[in-house]
Amino acid sequence: MAGTGEERKPAELLAAARGGQRRAVARLLTLVERGGGAAEAIAAATHPLTGAAHIVGITGAPGTGKSTLTGALTTLLAAEGRRPAVVAVDPSSPLTGGAILGDRVRMEAATGAGVFIRSMATRGHAGGLALAVPGVVRVLDACGFDPVLVETVGVGQIEVDVAAAADTAVVVVTPGWGDAIQANKAGLLEVADLFVVNKADRPGASDARRDLDLMLDLSEVSGAAAGTGADAESRPAIIETTATEGEGVQDLLRAVDAHHRALKAGPGLQARRDRRFVAEVRARLEHVLIQAADDVLVDVDSRSGATPVEAARHLADRFLDTDTPR
Amino acid sequence: MAGTGEERKPAELLAAARGGQRRAVARLLTLVERGGGAAEAIAAATHPLTGAAHIVGITGAPGTGKSTLTGALTTLLAAEGRRPAVVAVDPSSPLTGGAILGDRVRMEAATGAGVFIRSMATRGHAGGLALAVPGVVRVLDACGFDPVLVETVGVGQIEVDVAAAADTAVVVVTPGWGDAIQANKAGLLEVADLFVVNKADRPGASDARRDLDLMLDLSEVSGAAAGTGADAESRPAIIETTATEGEGVQDLLRAVDAHHRALKAGPGLQARRDRRFVAEVRARLEHVLIQAADDVLVDVDSRSGATPVEAARHLADRFLDTDTPR
Numbered sequence: 273m274a275g276t277g278e279e280r281k282p283a284e285l286l287a288a289a290r291g292g293q294r295r296a297v298a299r300l301l302t303l304v305e306r307g308g309g310a311a312e313a314i315a316a317a318t319h320p321l322t323g324a325a326h327i328v329g330i331t332g333a334p335g336t337g338k339s340t341l342t343g344a345l346t347t348l349l350a351a352e353g354r355r356p357a358v359v360a361v362d363p364s365s366p367l368t369g370g371a372i373l374g375d376r377v378r379m380e381a382a383t384g385a386g387v388f389i390r391s392m393a394t395r396g397h398a399g400g401l402a403l404a405v406p407g408v409v410r411v412l413d414a415c416g417f418d419p420v421l422v423e424t425v426g427v428g429q430i431e432v433d434v435a436a437a438a439d440t441a442v443v444v445v446t447p448g449w450g451d452a453i454q455a456n457k458a459g460l461l462e463v464a465d466l467f468v469v470n471k472a473d474r475p476g477a478s479d480a481r482r483d484l485d486l487m488l489d490l491s492e493v494s495g496a497a498a499g500t501g502a503d504a505e506s507r508p509a510i511i512e513t514t515a516t517e518g519e520g521v522q523d524l525l526r527a528v529d530a531h532h533r534a535l536k537a538g539p540g541l542q543a544r545r546d547r548r549f550v551a552e553v554r555a556r557l558e559h560v561l562i563q564a565a566d567d568v569l570v571d572v573d574s575r576s577g578a579t580p581v582e583a584a585r586h587l588a589d590r591f592l593d594t595d596t597p598r
Numbered sequence: 599m600a601g602t603g604e605e606r607k608p609a610e611l612l613a614a615a616r617g618g619q620r621r622a623v624a625r626l627l628t629l630v631e632r633g634g635g636a637a638e639a640i641a642a643a644t645h646p647l648t649g650a651a652h653i654v655g656i657t658g659a660p661g662t663g664k665s666t667l668t669g670a671l672t673t674l675l676a677a678e679g680r681r682p683a684v685v686a687v688d689p690s691s692p693l694t695g696g697a698i699l700g701d702r703v704r705m706e707a708a709t710g711a712g713v714f715i716r717s718m719a720t721r722g723h724a725g726g727l728a729l730a731v732p733g734v735v736r737v738l739d740a741c742g743f744d745p746v747l748v749e750t751v752g753v754g755q756i757e758v759d760v761a762a763a764a765d766t767a768v769v770v771v772t773p774g775w776g777d778a779i780q781a782n783k784a785g786l787l788e789v790a791d792l793f794v795v796n797k798a799d800r801p802g803a804s805d806a807r808r809d810l811d812l813m814l815d816l817s818e819v820s821g822a823a824a825g826t827g828a829d830a831e832s833r834p835a836i837i838e839t840t841a842t843e844g845e846g847v848q849d850l851l852r853a854v855d856a857h858h859r860a861l862k863a864g865p866g867l868q869a870r871r872d873r874r875f876v877a878e879v880r881a882r883l884e885h886v887l888i889q890a891a892d893d894v895l896v897d898v899d900s901r902s903g904a905t906p907v908e909a910a911r912h913l914a915d916r917f918l919d920t921d922t923p924r
Contacts, residue, residue, distance in 0.1 A: 312907050319905040406906065429755075549900035549909075554891065556910030561887040565880065574875035579645040580732065581638050583875075584882030 304407040321414035329438030330423045336444045341515035346387040357388040357417035361424040402555035436463045444468045447476030472512035630733040647740035655764030656749045662770045667841035672713040683714040683743035687750045728881035762789045773802030798838035
């Protein structure tokens with residue numbers, strides 16, 4: 273095995289990856305996911321090379337056809353001569369491997385067209401996705417992929433965070449009241465820049481659009497009342513697609529590009545990048561602090577007579593530098 | 599409004615609550631949920647009075663009939679002369695209020711029988727449930743309610759954490775492959791002490807039982823391989839119920855009581871209480887640290903040239919006491 277790419281240094285790998293070697297890209301991403309010193313070296317090397325890619329989040333409940341839609345979108349992008357990459361954030365259970373594999377198989381047409389696809393598992397990362405995804409996106413951006421589509425499965429906090437970290441957040445629903453409600457409950461409504469009603473050939477597509485419109489009306493009212501909405505460039509567009517037939521995908525791509533242009537024309541794009549930077553710093557800082565907290569928790573004695581509140585305060589006092597700015 | 603219960607001090611409220619005044623209990627819980635100094639005073643006053651109640655977690659996916667089951671269980675407990683309380687942890691969306699209200703209405707029979715029921719919203723707490731639920735359970739325990747049933751909606755991390763913090767964790771599924779899979783994916787399988795196949799009059803109940811058995815077999819194998827399983831008193835029982843008809847609820851209650859007795863006969867009960875104590879201290883410590891992290895994040899400048907990794911390390915260094923034990 274001597275002399276294989278496995279032993280190349282991050283800087284060397286990055287040069288090869290930027291030269292178009294797909295295997296070097298894959299290897300860099302593996303090192304980023306693994307964390308530690310190599311991941312930090314790659315972050316340092318790639319950070320100055322980023323900023324060209326449009327980061328697009330695609331999220332929604334399972335079964336909304338996000339993978340098919342992402343596949344259709346990337347095929348179209350590749351046909352236009354662009355270089356899209358996909359980061360697919362999956363819950364990984366051995367028992368659902370089949371379903372996920374099915375999605376991946378559906379994306380194979382896209383891979384055939386030269387699209388770079390990377391799957392990341394949520395299970396086992398334990399909150400680590402907030403650390404790993406930004407690093408993976410940074411490598412793809414630095415390697416010239418544009419746009420970078422980040423597809424998440426499910427509507428939990430991870431999905432909201434990932435969507436909120438995109439330049440353009442696309443939320444996918446299907447006909448039927450349930451999905452729009454789910455998206456709203458999860459807080460996806462507030463971060464959506466574009467809505468897709470996929471499987472629009474099914475009954476209820478116009479109802480789904482009306483539900484979304486109603487919820488947007490309600491959120492604009494409450495947003496105005498709360499004095500927020502500074503970042504609200506415009507009301508999210510609602511696009512109908514039937515991804516399996518490729519229908520509406522061209523419209524979606526035009527809407528995604530239009531949102532990007534609108535962001536670039538104002539302070540929006542830089543604001544989102546700043547927010548993304550701070551979100552990553554926050555995730556890393558919290559990770560360091562929580563690890564340090566776990567180290568001191570070994571000293572906790574439930575039979576000391578102290579309440580949990582007192583025990584936590586005692587540990588925090590020992591823990592935090594007294595010079596820490598409040 | 600002068601002279602109403604609203605102005606009573608925590609100690610006075612606690613005395614009234616322990617004397618059986620339900621309104622004083624409700625008021626204490628409101629203060630606990632609100633946090634701050636009053637909540638801490640209540641924690642200090644109630645902590646020494648706890649330990650008598652059996653804490654039972656009831657969790658599972660939406661639609662499994664948990665509320666109906668909880669209602670039936672508490673009605674039975676009240677009929678036996680016991681004093682159950684229910685903490686219902688709900689996702690609170692204005693748009694789903696109807697469905698939740700429906701569940702609550704179904705629980706009204708139980709309320710009529712003298713059961714104390716408290717609903718807590720997950721939305722708006724933003725991770726704060728890990729802080730608020732233990733305090734609410736502590737008050738109910740100190741006021742003589744036993745058992746305290748903590749019912750959660752959904753199968754996310756919050757639900758797993760709440761279930762893991764119970765003396766006895768009951769995981770509810772319904773006939774059909776999906777639920778068992780969902781519970782497994784969410785990590786509920788590992789924390790379950792008892793399984794309920796509710797709606798057992800529907801087709802597929804025996805399949806659901808077989809699915810659970812299979813997953814338990816798999817997890818025993820992997821648990822044995824990993825050298826874990828010290829806390830595994832016994833393989834979780836699987837109880838079939840049709841809560842709407844009251845069928846199997848007596849069996850479930852017997853299984854819940856049997857699990858409690860088995861815990862008390864060995865080191866299990868104390869081990870779970872220690873674990874619960876440490877979990878609460880961890881949640882509080884993390885909360886303090888994350889707040890402190892947010893305070894220093896205002897200094898982050900995305901255009902300083904530092905990578906997010908470097909920026910986070912710089913903040914952590916400023917932040918952590920150098921004397922902190924590693």
